[in-house]
Amino acid sequence: MTISMIIHVTTEVLNIVTNLAGTCDTTDTAVEQCSKAETVCTADGGGGKCLCKATHYSDGTDCQTIKTYNQACSNTVTDTKQCGEANQECLLESGTSNYKCQCSAAYYDNGSGCTARITPGNSCSANQCVEHATCDTNCICEAGYTASPTTNPTMCSGVVKFASLSYMYVVPILVSMMSLLR
8 A cells, every 4th residue: 555645835925124114014924024133013004114122223224222321322313212211312411422311301310210300499409400490408490580380390481681661762862862963
């Protein structure tokens, strides 16, 4: 007795996406669709794109590991996920030419993350107040600035001073008289 076996070979064409943000098929179960390191085929509303995994950001060409607080970063990268912790951005480190992930302007470093700056009239410690305010047990707006309750959170805004009305009348009159005396 002879047993004959028929072997069926199926070939599957695998669409390999080689560029970041290239189009991929989210219904395809093939894991290797996106060939760039640290990318995954992600639905984007109109199909799919090879995008960086949640633990990475795009530098425009490749996927890089998201930075943590005080790590060096690049000021040329436009991806806002470069600095991964909340309320941080890539900023020039004070007194150096180095860029690092630091608290955004409206936040301060509390030792374990970034916290919203303290508004005028509230108790504080050094370097915790909003811009143009200093800490003297409470945040107080600096000279020339007043608390602006129209912004949220309350900030210290510069005050524009206008010349008094009498001064505005006197100057043109003097200028006119001087031109007549010539």
